[in-house]
Amino acid sequence: MHKGLIVQKFGGSSVANLSRIQNVARRVVNYSKKGYDLVVVVSALGDTTDELIELAHKINPEPAEREMDMLLSTGEQISVALLAMAIHKLGYEAISFTGAQVGIITDTSHTRARILKINADKIKEELKNGKIVIVAGFQGVTLNQDITTLGRGGSDLTAVALAKELCARECQIYTDVAGIYTTDPHIERRAKKISRITYDEMLEMASLGAQVMQARSIEVAKKFNVPIHVRSSFSKKSGTMIVREVKRMEDVVVSGVTLNKKEAKITVCNVPDRPGVAAKIFKELSSGGISVDMIVQNVSHTRQTDISFTVNKSGLSKASRITKKIARQIQADDVLEDQDIARVSIVGVGMKSHPGVAAKMFESLAKNKINIEMISTSDISISCIIKKKSGETAVRALHEKFGLAK
């Protein structure tokens, strides 16, 4: 009968209204019936967090981060209480806790705190009492008893950290999609759900545009080898397992294709080719709080070179201002901005041991008359910057080329 512990996490869309909360309660109870111990992590109802942020900004455009955490943490507290009530209604025992109550101790970096440790005694005690334990996601508490939050997507982190601490068999992340797909099903209808994927592939896909799970929590899961199961809260089908290693029947080289249209490209033209110039540019951008993504600098044949890089569109105007200032200092010719770009990437641990993957990618894009403006590679991914209008075509072409629809 006793099958071990499962941690389940339900996101905001899974608890957006009363009937969805009741749906979650039924799912949880079904697992309980099967003989699992359950710890359930819940996010705030629907858009509650965004609404609270808006309210705060109306009162103070620059709210103190400590007070912001005090405010936002109420969203998850409402969710856990309501879910407990819904489970009681089904005749099962459940008890809800805030992050503070179950001893999720964090540092003092309000609005983006890091978990230092978890004192899980209370959870263990209530599990022993036969209760389903419901924990408010996204939040913790400092040693000084101040409430903190863990940043966007922080409920994923709560779930993974609890799964690690309690040695759960599995950490189930419930969301509004059926799992991780070979690419965005809105772009390529033949996209297939991936049944197993490695932490590394998932990390690449998360940072390249797939928004199913918070990247930080995948890192933590990888570090502590927590098996994650991403699945739909509206279906009983299993979703995608994220694990350390995937033993695939077939020799899969590429696991997925991602598309990111949120970046813009900045090019500094005719930069004098001497040591320290690139460092100067990117140090200034970093001090300005600008996060730079791809960077490309070609080998130069003259005494000048071009440096291109991409930034998130939200930081473009600031990045551009800083870059122009530096360009004058280093006597570069010009700074160009381009928002009309898309980044298409292929991800797969298999490509490490398969030469020719990049060539195959470039060939496929060329065949579709798509010009490549920048190229960047990692151990398990290759990204190309192309014209924005070609993004979807590129995704479909690569999805086909690497046999992902099979």
Next chain:
Amino acid sequence: MHKGLIVQKFGGSSVANLSRIQNVARRVVNYSKKGYDLVVVVSALGDTTDELIELAHKINPEPAEREMDMLLSTGEQISVALLAMAIHKLGYEAISFTGAQVGIITDTSHTRARILKINADKIKEELKNGKIVIVAGFQGVTLNQDITTLGRGGSDLTAVALAKELCARECQIYTDVAGIYTTDPHIERRAKKISRITYDEMLEMASLGAQVMQARSIEVAKKFNVPIHVRSSFSKKSGTMIVREVKRMEDVVVSGVTLNKKEAKITVCNVPDRPGVAAKIFKELSSGGISVDMIVQNVSHTRQTDISFTVNKSGLSKASRITKKIARQIQADDVLEDQDIARVSIVGVGMKSHPGVAAKMFESLAKNKINIEMISTSDISISCIIKKKSGETAVRALHEKFGLAK
């Protein structure tokens, strides 16, 4: 410069929307400017608590009280965070706390918990740091770290208890009326604001229908001699001081007139006049959770008597059912219900030492052709049950008779 500590409590209507929260922030800051240390207790925004209760009942008509407290306590937590942000916006230092964070320790009676003790070290420390301390009203925490709430009007209790613990000069209760009135100004336009009233008078008036302040918190204030100042959050005028003793220039016999239309009368007719009969009725009602208010039994000249009593209308059908069952057992003739009643009362510590007050009251009612159905008296109040339609006339007549409009 340092003028000591004031505790201020703002109710839900005082923080019902953003501009009212900003108004509260300005009031608080004005006191801070004058050199007072400030502890500010806040209720949930407007109707938040009622909305949360409704939400809970949709999910589970009988929600667990522990989970109810988990849910409801979020309302005040939102208020304190927003008020802190609003005060920051005015350039002042403030810090918000939940009941748990400032160590308001209660028993485990969820939804109606009693405060056991307050560990005010944290508040004292932040006051010493020069901060305005904002505390979530209505809530506390058990020794086991479960969140509790203090029952309807519980924010008053939070404020009074903190004022006692911190030896505040004054506990200011901000509300949407200007103070305590000699009677309801909606009934008698010449009702006057009372500048000083005793705890005992206030307690009588609260239990007789005046709904400005929670009765339990007045009891606590009386016990620990905490001076209370009831006043409007929309005006700078001072309101009503509630204190132990009032030295009045003139000899005020009656301080106020109250009207309560929420009760119904039950009469058991022709009850056999033998010992233990009344006890039997009221013991059963009490076991049934029915709170009985006035009880009148006349001396009987035959071997039978009538017993009348009043209950809150919400408990009428249950009370009637229980009473009818007992009536059959004790062989009484009949049980009559009457919802068409009002209770009019006069309150005043002065009446202890003034004979003839009751006669004056009855005379005044008679002169207005108002029939008295039941009479009940305490040390400092006299109540009459009359026909409901005569309620307002009675209030105006008594207000005039005892010279309260002067």
